[in-house]
Amino acid sequence: QVELVESGGGLVQAGGSLRLSCVASGFTFSEYSMKWYRQAPGKEREFVAGSGSSASGHSTFYGDFVKGRFTISRDNAKNTVYLQMNSLTSDDTTRYYCNRSIFYSQGTQDTVTS
Numbered sequence: 001q002v003e004l005v006e007s008g009g010g011l012v013q014a015g016g017s018l019r020l021s022c023v024a025s026g027f028t029f030s031e032y033s034m035k036w037y038r039q040a041p042g043k044e045r046e047f048v049a050g051s052g053s054s055a056s057g058h059s060t061f062y063g064d065f066v067k068g069r070f071t072i073s074r075d076n077a078k079n080t081v082y083l084q085m086n087s088l089t090s091d092d093t094t095r096y097y098c099n100r101s102i103f104y105s106q107g108t109q110d111t112v113t114s
Contacts, residue, residue: 003025004098004099005025006020007021008108009096012112013114014089015088017087018088018110020085021081022034022080023079031054032101033100034072038092038094038095039107069086070084083098090112090113090114092110093110093111094109095110
């Protein structure tokens with residue numbers, strides 16, 4: 001079955017960086033688009049970044065708020081998708097999830113302190 005196991009993240013000062021990793025299993029990783037979302041308590045889920053399938057050449061796309069600060073990448077040999085987050089602010093404090101269609105990882109809490 002599909003499994004997405006996320007790691008990385010944690011606590012960082014404003015202006016700092018964090019890197020999230022998500023290891024996928026149960027499907028042919030390169031054939032699927034992979035995405036990152038985030039969601040704070042009581043708020044709607046927000047799209048962060050996506051990496052298209054091999055058919056799309058693994059094109060990347062980002063939420064409007066990213067403004068060049070985040071980079072999504074993937075290593076198909078390792079079945080892993082990454083989210084590099086730079087220039088973090090307190091507004092980025094929330095829980096992050098990796099996603100493939102209807103499947104989500106367990107999520108990690110990222111906290112940015114000022």
